[in-house]
Amino acid sequence: MKGKITGFLRENILIFSIMAIIVGAIILIIGLFGIFFQDEMIDIIPFMNDLIPWCPYILIIGLIIFGTGLYYLYMFISKKNFVIKEIETNKRSEFIKKHAELKNSVRYLPSKYKAMLKQKEKELKIK
Incomplete structure (x- = not known):
């Protein structure tokens, strides 16, 4: 089950x-407005009166x-760009250096x- 969720x-x-x-x-904007613009928020949103004491916690959340x-998002984009850049190389020696x-x-x-990497490994005959 854990593998399915992670996948x-x-x-x-x-x-x-x-x-x-x-x-x-x-949530951040609601927390900021609740802290700095309490009176305006109460006028605009009626139930905001109940949330005012919770605004610092809402801001942190x-x-x-x-x-x-x-x-x-940063980790996904940086890893994706690294993989694509390295897979585009046609030099076997450079690919082996970065393989791990x-x-x-x-x-x-x-x-x-993963499929792109396996295809490149097959193309460059790397096990």
């Missing part, structure tokens, strides 16, 4: 990281979710990048 999250990491950034930004989304690092990076990417 699902790995295949959809781009979508989930963008969703986390959006949700985190919304928003920061955590937003930061987590940014981290996963490539295998490690591909572990955290969707399965299409």
Whole structure:
């Protein structure tokens, strides 16, 4: 079961990281407005009166979710760019030098990048 969940999250990491950034930004904005613009928020949103004491906590939760989304998006993009750049090389010696690092990076990417690496290994005759 754990492998299925991890695989699902790995295949959809781009979508989930963008969703986390959006949700985190919304929660962050609510927390900021609740702290700095309390009177205006109470006038605009009636139930905000109940949330005012919780705004510092809402702000912290928003920061955590937003930061987590940014981290996963950055890691996905940097690993994806590294793998694509290294797979485009046609020199076997350069590919062998980076092979261990490539295998490690591909572990955290969707399965299409694993297939690309296997295809390149087959093309360059690397085991």
